Amino acid sequence: MSGPAQRGLLRGLVITAVLAVLALGAYVVFASLIPRSSQDGGSGQVTIGGPFELVDHEGRTVTDRDFAGRLMLIYFGFTNCPDICPTGLQTMAIAMDELGAAGEKVQPLLITVDPERDTPAVMKEYVQAFHERLVGLTGTPEQIAKVAREYRVYYQKVALKDSSLGYSVDHSGFIYLMDGEGKYLTHFRHDTTPEQMAERIKSKL
Ligand SMILES: [Cu+2]
Structure with missing residues (x-):
């Protein structure tokens, strides 16, 4: 059950999982850098601007x-x-x-x-x-x-x-x-x- 084919498959799955986590992390960081409109309409919206x-x-x-x-x-x-x-x-x-x-x-x-x-x-x-x-x-x-x-x-x-x-x-x-x-x-x-x-x-x- 632990032949080269299985090990290769396992390695492939691990690499895929790591890439998925990295991509998600990059997305979260990127999304947080982009200002959001106060008119997005969604809940928990971020407002930009205010009196000064x-x-x-x-x-x-x-x-x-x-x-x-x-x-x-x-x-x-x-x-x-x-x-x-x-x-x-x-x-x-x-x-x-x-x-x-x-x-x-x-x-x-x-x-x-x-x-x-x-x-x-x-x-x-x-x-x-x-x-x-x-x-x-x-x-x-x-x-x-x-x-x-x-x-x-x-x-x-x-x-x-x-x-x-x-x-x-x-x-x-x-x-x-x-x-x-x-x-x-x-x-x-x-x-x-x-x-x-x-x-x-x-x-x-
Ligand atoms: Cu500058």
Whole structure:
């Protein structure tokens, strides 16, 4: 009963079982990384977004209500980010230009995940290099933690050994589109093309 054929079959079954477990694990991890709409309708839904009070790049206190009536296109990042943030923000900037006049109903926002270094003055210089309509938002670490929690944004300081910067910030790279009342409409990956982004924004206007 333990000939080569049986052993081969057994090995095959074990490998299949291991692969199935790995695939399931990968699916669970992947699914948890994707923001879910509050409009999925299912039970136990995850809501994205919520009220916030932050400080804009002119140093004024602003809340989500200040942007009511416009779609909010929101990216969470930080000004010292080496490449992911510039790519995402560049995409948002080109998409805004593609929208033309319709873009006036859209407010692009950058919310920093590095509030200690990203002061209003630092944010101002940074956002204006991308787009004249891009507004930079910062705040106290507590205000930033709250809004990041509401938008299910992951961010984590990481020490940099051989850099004068001292630390970097790991963060998720989704760009959120919220409706005129601050409710979730859709989201984009940071590597979405500007054309795709402009098209999808247009379909929500
Ligand atoms: Cu970044």
